[in-house]
Amino acid sequence: MCGIVGYIGNRNVKDVVIGGLAKLEYRGYDSAGIATLDNDKVTVVKSVGRLTNLEKKLEANPVSGHLGIGHTRWATHGRPSDENAHPHQDCSGRFAIIHNGIIENYLSLREELQAKGHQFRSETDTEVVAHLIEELYNGDLLSTMVAVGKRITGAYALVVMTKDEPDTIIAMRKASPLIVGLGEGENFIASDIPAVLEYTRKVYVLDDGEMAVVRKDSVECYTLAGEPVTKEVLNVTWDAVAAERGGYAHFMLKEIHEQPKAIRDTLTGRIASDLSRVVLDEEVNWSRDFVKAIDRIHIVACGTSWHAGLVGKSVIEKLARIPVDVEIASEYRYRDPIQTDNTLIIVISQSGETADTLAALRDAKARGRRVLGITNVVGSSVAREADDVLITRAGPEIAVASTKAYTTQLVVLYLLAVYFGQERGLLGEDQVRDILAGLHDLPQAAEEVLDAAPQLEKFAEEWKDAHDTFFIGRGVDYFLSMEGALKLKEISYIHAEAYAAGELKHGTLALITDGVPVIALVTQTDLYEKTLSNIKEVKARDAFVLGVTFVGDEALRKSVDEVIYLPRTMPLLSPIVTVIPLQLLAYYAAVARGNDVDKPRNLAKSVTVE
Numbered sequence: 001m002c003g004i005v006g007y008i009g010n011r012n013v014k015d016v017v018i019g020g021l022a023k024l025e026y027r028g029y030d031s032a033g034i035a036t037l038d039n040d041k042v043t044v045v046k047s048v049g050r051l052t053n054l055e056k057k058l059e060a061n062p063v064s065g066h067l068g069i070g071h072t073r074w075a076t077h078g079r080p081s082d083e084n085a086h087p088h089q090d091c092s093g094r095f096a097i098i099h100n101g102i103i104e105n106y107l108s109l110r111e112e113l114q115a116k117g118h119q120f121r122s123e124t125d126t127e128v129v130a131h132l133i134e135e136l137y138n139g140d141l142l143s144t145m146v147a148v149g150k151r152i153t154g155a156y157a158l159v160v161m162t163k164d165e166p167d168t169i170i171a172m173r174k175a176s177p178l179i180v181g182l183g184e185g186e187n188f189i190a191s192d193i194p195a196v197l198e199y200t201r202k203v204y205v206l207d208d209g210e211m212a213v214v215r216k217d218s219v220e221c222y223t224l225a226g227e228p229v230t231k232e233v234l235n236v237t238w239d240a241v242a243a244e245r246g247g248y249a250h251f252m253l254k255e256i257h258e259q260p261k262a263i264r265d266t267l268t269g270r271i272a273s274d275l276s277r278v279v280l281d282e283e284v285n286w287s288r289d290f291v292k293a294i295d296r297i298h299i300v301a302c303g304t305s306w307h308a309g310l311v312g313k314s315v316i317e318k319l320a321r322i323p324v325d326v327e328i329a330s331e332y333r334y335r336d337p338i339q340t341d342n343t344l345i346i347v348i349s350q351s352g353e354t355a356d357t358l359a360a361l362r363d364a365k366a367r368g369r370r371v372l373g374i375t376n377v378v379g380s381s382v383a384r385e386a387d388d389v390l391i392t393r394a395g396p397e398i399a400v401a402s403t404k405a406y407t408t409q410l411v412v413l414y415l416l417a418v419y420f421g422q423e424r425g426l427l428g429e430d431q432v433r434d435i436l437a438g439l440h441d442l443p444q445a446a447e448e449v450l451d452a453a454p455q456l457e458k459f460a461e462e463w464k465d466a467h468d469t470f471f472i473g474r475g476v477d478y479f480l481s482m483e484g485a486l487k488l489k490e491i492s493y494i495h496a497e498a499y500a501a502g503e504l505k506h507g508t509l510a511l512i513t514d515g516v517p518v519i520a521l522v523t524q525t526d527l528y529e530k531t532l533s534n535i536k537e538v539k540a541r542d543a544f545v546l547g548v549t550f551v552g553d554e555a556l557r558k559s560v561d562e563v564i565y566l567p568r569t570m571p572l573l574s575p576i577v578t579v580i581p582l583q584l585l586a587y588y589a590a591v592a593r594g595n596d597v598d599k600p601r602n603l604a605k606s607v608t609v610e
């Protein structure tokens with residue numbers, strides 16, 4: 001985690017750095033800090049807590065200069081505190097550094113440096129790097145950082161400045177994201193693109209094992225060994241406004257409402273105009289023989305992306321008859337999974353930077369497997385390291401709770417399932433056309449379901465003091481229940497659990513008592529009667545049941561306390577629409593409880609530690 005910003009140029013350095021950090025605060029927000037170089041002096045100001053605390057401190061202790069670096073922290077080593085906030089400095093105060101990642105050998109380095117007389121001020125792993133630079137500095141920051149890179153192990157995006165070289169910032173990257181924004185007479189460094197969009201759309205995405213020497217009028221890139229590398233400029237098509245809240249009270253609400261567009265964008269160009277086939281040929285480099293030979297698929301992801309994978313399993317198995325295992329990345333990578341030569345690995349990650357998912361990707365590649373990455377971030381590690389990539393076109397997702405990334409991941413998985421089915425000769429023309437017509441209509445259905453917002457807001461207000469909530473469903477509705485429960489827990493802090501509806505009576509039914517809220521998803525026509533029986537089981541224990549079903553289902557209304565109606569879609573495609581009321585329910589519950597919706601406690605948007 002952690003957000004990093006660096007600037008060199010003629011603007012007000014504090015404004016650029018703080019403005020950039022505000023756009024990256026989703027990466028961590030337990031403390032923040034800034035270092036600037038002014039009049040031959042490095043000045044550092046830092047504060048525990050949100051960025052606003054730092055801003056208040058800066059009002060009392062203004063900083064200026066033409067060069068600066070800043071950081072928002074998500075604690076791993078050392079509790080959130082002023083001392084542990086970045087930037088960190090060496091003993092002399094000549095150097096200042098910021099870091100995202102973990103220096104794994106920091107304990108032995110710390111002992112070594114302490115033995116040489118270095119005085120440490122924090123409990124962090126990062127501070128060793130500042131002292132190591134001081135120890136190794138030879139008058140040339142670039143070659144010093146090459147030497148530093150040889151001594152440290154682990155994951156890092158590191159940015160360093162020194163009063164001894166007042167026209168230079170150095171950024172280096174190993175396993176943690178880092179970009180350089182290219183301006184005219186100014187340049188920028190950041191962990192993520194939204195931080196620089198206000199100033200430039202031209203960026204270099206540093207690859208693993210690269211560093212950049214950033215000056216006002218030039219950016220030179222090198223390997224960590226100091227060999228020059230030539231980078232291609234990435235032209236970013238998002239504009240700065242797209243990364244802002246756009247009038248909504250929270251990013252999450254904005255992102256929920258952006259789903260019809262995000263779904264449409266993700267479908268664009270991937271369905272033939274006569275709805276006869278899915279077209280992915282320009283994005284994946286697979287021959288028909290390769291697709292036919294796939295004998296199993298492992299989908300690997302974390303959190304919400306893992307939930308998308310579970311729906312993907314159902315639909316790929318149904319349409320393409322390929323056995324699919326869906327694995328939590330942090331488990332998969334440690335358990336020596338059984339893969340055949342023809343196993344396709346699919347990693348799903350909104351950010352494309354989740355450490356465990358990336359590690360699983362790298363492990364699969366090391367075993368000789370072909371990896372498909374599904375990610376929302378062009379230029380992310382998943383996008384660059386996977387053999388083939390399908391980008392979800394959700395646009396920047398800022399709220400920690402994932403919404404539009406999930407629905408667009410589902411869209412890509414549906415397209416993939418139809419693609420596999422068509423290439424393997426399993427789907428008839430009519431079947432393909434029906435499914436693709438259904439996908440084509442989804443943006444409209446997503447638009448309509450947003451009309452349920454006032455009903456969900458009222459319901460959330462009434463329920464906001466619940467201690468426990470249960471989500472139940474069968475088939476894909478069970479996987480949707482898991483996503484609904486995660487969303488509610490994550491931002492409202494109400495305990496929530498998801499159950500396959502038929503499983504309740506094997507234990508959990510004991511927890512259902514008078515008034516306990518149960519959200520029952522009933523979109524799978526072939527499982528309708530069975531789910532209805534399970535609803536009756538909880539009603540008989542006096543639960544309060546909110547049913548979610550298709551418009552026109554009057555039978556369910558009689559069996560539950562309240563109903564949310566969804567526009568009709570094919571049951572196969574219903575998850576993309578069903579999840580939206582669950583997102584809204586979580587959102588309004590969090591608002592009703594006065595929580596910080598976009599930045600829930602203890603969490604960060606991009607989990608770049610294992």
Ligand code: M6R
Binds near residue numbers: 354402403
């Ligand atoms: O960026 P990723 O999709 O790899 O992130 C995975 C999870 O950390 C993420 O989906 C998380 O569960 C969300 N905050 C849930 O809303």
